[in-house]
Amino acid sequence: MSQSMITWCVIAGVLSIAFIIRAIEWYYTECHHSGRKPWHIIEIGKEREIFFVPGDLDDNDIEDF
Amino acid sequence: MTNNTDIHEVASFLADYASHLLGCGATCIRIEKNTHRMAEAFGVESDISIMPTHIYVTACSKDAAHNGVAIRKTASCGINFNLNARLSRLSWEVADNRLDFATAVERFNKILETKPTGKWEVLFLTSFANAAFCRLFGGDPSAMLIVFISTLAGYRLKQIMLSDRRDVRLVFLCASFFSAALSAGGQLFGIGSTPEIALGTSVLYLIPGVPYINAVSDIIYKHYLCAFSRFADAAVLTACLTVGLCTGMLILGLKWF
Numbered sequence: 252m253s254q255s256m257i258t259w260c261v262i263a264g265v266l267s268i269a270f271i272i273r274a275i276e277w278y279y280t281e282c283h284h285s286g287r288k289p290w291h292i293i294e295i296g297k298e299r300e301i302f303f304v305p306g307d308l309d310d311n312d313i314e315d316f
Numbered sequence: 317m318t319n320n321t322d323i324h325e326v327a328s329f330l331a332d333y334a335s336h337l338l339g340c341g342a343t344c345i346r347i348e349k350n351t352h353r354m355a356e357a358f359g360v361e362s363d364i365s366i367m368p369t370h371i372y373v374t375a376c377s378k379d380a381a382h383n384g385v386a387i388r389k390t391a392s393c394g395i396n397f398n399l400n401a402r403l404s405r406l407s408w409e410v411a412d413n414r415l416d417f418a419t420a421v422e423r424f425n426k427i428l429e430t431k432p433t434g435k436w437e438v439l440f441l442t443s444f445a446n447a448a449f450c451r452l453f454g455g456d457p458s459a460m461l462i463v464f465i466s467t468l469a470g471y472r473l474k475q476i477m478l479s480d481r482r483d484v485r486l487v488f489l490c491a492s493f494f495s496a497a498l499s500a501g502g503q504l505f506g507i508g509s510t511p512e513i514a515l516g517t518s519v520l521y522l523i524p525g526v527p528y529i530n531a532v533s534d535i536i537y538k539h540y541l542c543a544f545s546r547f548a549d550a551a552v553l554t555a556c557l558t559v560g561l562c563t564g565m566l567i568l569g570l571k572w573f
Contacts, residue, residue, distance in 0.1 A: 255504050255569045262497045262567075266469055273476055 322417075324384035326358055327375040329421055331386035333403065334364060334371045336428065339391030340399040343530050344539035347371075350407040354420070357411045368545035394432075395526050402427045435475055442521050443467040450517040458508030459517075462499050466518040470495030474522075485556045492519045492560030500568045515570070522557045524550040 272293070330351050337347045344366050355362030355375060365372040369390050376383035393399060406427060410420050447464040455463065474491040478484070499518035502511035527550035534543035565572065 253504075258568055259497065259501055259504050262494065262564075263501070266473070266494050266498070270469075270472065 323360065323375050323377060323382045324386070326355070326360055326417065327362075327373050327384035327386040329417070329424070330355060330362060330364070330375060331371050331373040331388040333406075333424060334366070334373060335388035336391045336393060337400065337403050338366065338371060339393045340403070341395035341397070341526050341530065342400050342404075343533040343537075344542050345533065345537040346404065350404055353407045353411045357414060358417055358420075366539060366542055368542055396432060398433070399427065399430065402430065439468065439471050439475065442471050446517065446521045449520050450513060453513050453517055455510045455513040455517065456508050459502060459510045459514035462502045462507065462511070462514040463518050466495045466498035466514075467521050469498055470518070471521060485552060488522055488553050488556040489560040492522055492557040493564045494560075495519050495522075496561045496564035497568060500564060500570055503570060504568065515565075519557055519561050522553070524553045527553075 333354070334347050334351050337350060338344075342350075347366060348364055351364050351373065352362060360375045360377060361380075362376075363374045371388045371390065373386045373388075374383065375386075403424075406420065406423055409415055409423070415423070443464045446467040447460040450460045450463040470491040473494055474487055477487040477490065495518045496515060499514045500511075502508055502514045508514070527546040531543045531547040531550065534540070534546065
C-alpha cells in the first residue's frame with residue numbers, strides 16, 4: 252500500500268469519524284437534551300468564553316435596557 | 317395614500333420586500349421592477365437604491381405632500397428560487413388584482429413563513445446532479461458513483477458547518493478538500509477508466525454560479541456596485557474551492573497536468 256493510499260484512508264477515516272460523532276451528538280441532543288442547547292463533544296469556543304470578565308453578559312442573561 | 321404614516325408603512329413594506337428579494341438571489345433589475353410595480357399599484361411614487369448590503373426605499377404621494385424613507389439590511393435567507401418566484405408573483409398579484417396594502421403585507425408575511433426545501437432532499441438531489449455533470453463531461457458509471465459519494469460527503473459537511481455558523485470561506489475550503497480527496501480514490505485505487513473526470517467534477521457543486529450570473533446581469537443594467545460585490549464574493553469562494561481542491565491533490569501526490 253503506497254503512502255498516497257494510506258493518506259486517502261486517513262482522510263476518509265477522519266471524515267467518517269466526524270460524521271459518526273455528529274450523529275451521536277444529534278442523537279444525544281434529540282433524545283436526552285430536548286429543548287436545551289445542542290450538545291457537542293468537540294467545539295470551537297467563542298472569544299468571550301475565553302476572555303470572560305465578571306459582569307459580561309452571557310447567552311442566558313436578559314438584556315433589560 | 318393619505319398621510320405620512322401610510323407612506324412610511326408603504327416604504328417600510330417595500331424595503332422589507334426588496335431586502336428579501338436581494339437576499340434570496342434576485343438581480344437588481346428584478347428588484348427595481350417589482351418594487352416599482354407594487355408602488356404604482358399602491359398609488360405612490362417610489363425610488364430605490366440597492367447597495368451590496370443595504371436597501372434604501374423612498375416613497376412619496378403623487379402630490380408630493382407626504383414622503384417616507386426606509387432602510388433595510390439585506391435579508392440573510394440564502395439563495396432560494398422558490399422564495400424569489402413567490403415574491404415576484406406577489407408583485408404581479410398586487411399590480412394585476414389590485415390587492416390592497418393590508419392583504420399584500422399579509423401575503424408577504426405568509427410567503428416568508430414558507431419552509432425551505434428539506435436538507436436531505438437537497439443533499440441527495442445535489443449529489444445526483446453532480447454525478448450527472450460527471451456523465452456530461454464523459455465520466456463512466458464508476459466515475460459517476462465516485463462523484464456521487466464524494467459530493468454526498470462534501471455537501472453534508474457543508475450543511476453541518478453552515479448550521480454551526482462557521483465562516484462560509486472555511487466551509488467551502490473544507491468541503492472542496494474532502495470532496496476532492498475522496499474522489500481521488502478512483503485514481504489511487506485504479507477504479508474505472510475516467511478517474512480524472514471524477515476528480516475534476518467532484519467539486520462542481522460548490523461553484524457559486526448564481527452570484528456570477530447575477531453579477532453579469534447587474535453590469536448590463538449598470539448596477540456596478542452590486543455587480544462588483546457579487547463578483548468579488550463569488551471569486552473569493554471560488555478561490556477557497558480551488559485551494560481545497562489543490563491541497564487535496566497535493567497531499568495525495570496526484571499529478572497536476
